Amino acid sequence: MAKELDENITSVFQRLLPFAVSALLLLFSYVPFDFMFLNSIRPAMGMICVYFWLQHRPDLFNLGSVFCLGVLDDVVTSSPLGSNIFELLLMYVLVNNTSRFLNAKPFVVLWYGFALLALVTMLSRWLIVSVYYSQFLPLSMLAFSYMATIAVYPLISLLLAFVQNNFIQDDE
């Protein structure tokens, strides 16, 4: 009985872990740093987490998790409510439709894949928010944010891989 309960708790913990880690990383990405430039160029942490978990553990990171992460991102920022949700949902759709090309590929291929999908999602959001404000938003800021996102992807995926390997058991 106790063993069963223990297994259940472990199972719930493992199911919640990808979302919990992603939410923490997302909040951490908004912590102000005293280093110059670091606060004005922030990586899109939510997008990195969604891409990573959908590539590696889609069974533990479903549509609901993607939506909740988008809501959290929308709450912390002051960008139009719903725009972060849209971005992450679009990433979800794109990853699901490209997973057969990227599944079980070397890291570099996954990185390139992320660079491509992140470009599409960020540009789509840029377009939607530009329509929302009836004015084009500065593309230079978007470019910096995109480059920062691509640059930190290996580091964040290393961290997430550590979580996956050490705290989440394989299904088999």
Place this chain on the structure above:
Amino acid sequence: MKRRRSLFLHLSHIRLLAKKFALVILFLIAFVLMLINKTDTVIIDKTSSVATDMFSPLIDILVVPAKMVAKGYDYFKDLKQIHQDNIRLREENRRLNMVYDRFRALEIENKLLSKLLNYVTPPRADFVTARVIAEEGDAFSHSMIAYVGDEKVKKGQIALSDRGVVGRVDKVGQRYVKIILITDINSKIPVMVEKSRVRGILSGDNSTMPKLIFIPLDATVNVGDRIVTSGVAGVFPAGLPIGKVIKVSKNEIVVKPFSSLEQLEYIRLVDYGLEGILDNTQETPQEDK
């Protein structure tokens, strides 16, 4: 057997449909939220304030290790500069002493002249010092979350750094407030050129430098001109420093804020008692008690 198989197929189809339908619904929710947000309703304002209050303590905890890393870096960086800073500060101190004497003389002169003219002094300002716990600035928005504790803060209050205006309070929670920076696309501040008194609007566009718009066609604005608040609309008092003009071209006048908006640790939220045209009904709930 056949019937069971067809039933199974049926269920899997329904499940697949539901999965696809869920995605469409969630996309629709995102769009509906954007539309509701556009109408700037009180419900969204209040919900957002409550949500900010819920998640901000988490960021507040995460700030601690980040600050430790930053402080360690700063310590070693500062060690290198201490000697040079010392020489510079001695010189600055000597200069400031002279300025202070001049300031005292002018203050007395100003008091005497104000008395002669029967000048009505502006209202006394109350302020709250708030600690910045989260910052964000990208192509989509420029804002920050600050911890105010139990202090009373109202929507629309001005956020100042030691160098000038940085933004205004947009959402007010129990202990946290969200501040829209002057670089945000939603920020529009009535300003004037300090020297020529030419009036205009300082408008953010989500880049790092706000632009000066709606200035008279025949007005002359030069690079290096200081931009201060004009006091028009009665939200911001006149004369608060904001930045200086760094580029004047045919299409735009670019202003560089005096404060480095990406390095703010503490800010002052000032209440000048000027209600202006803003709806200041939203405030920290402590006052209701």
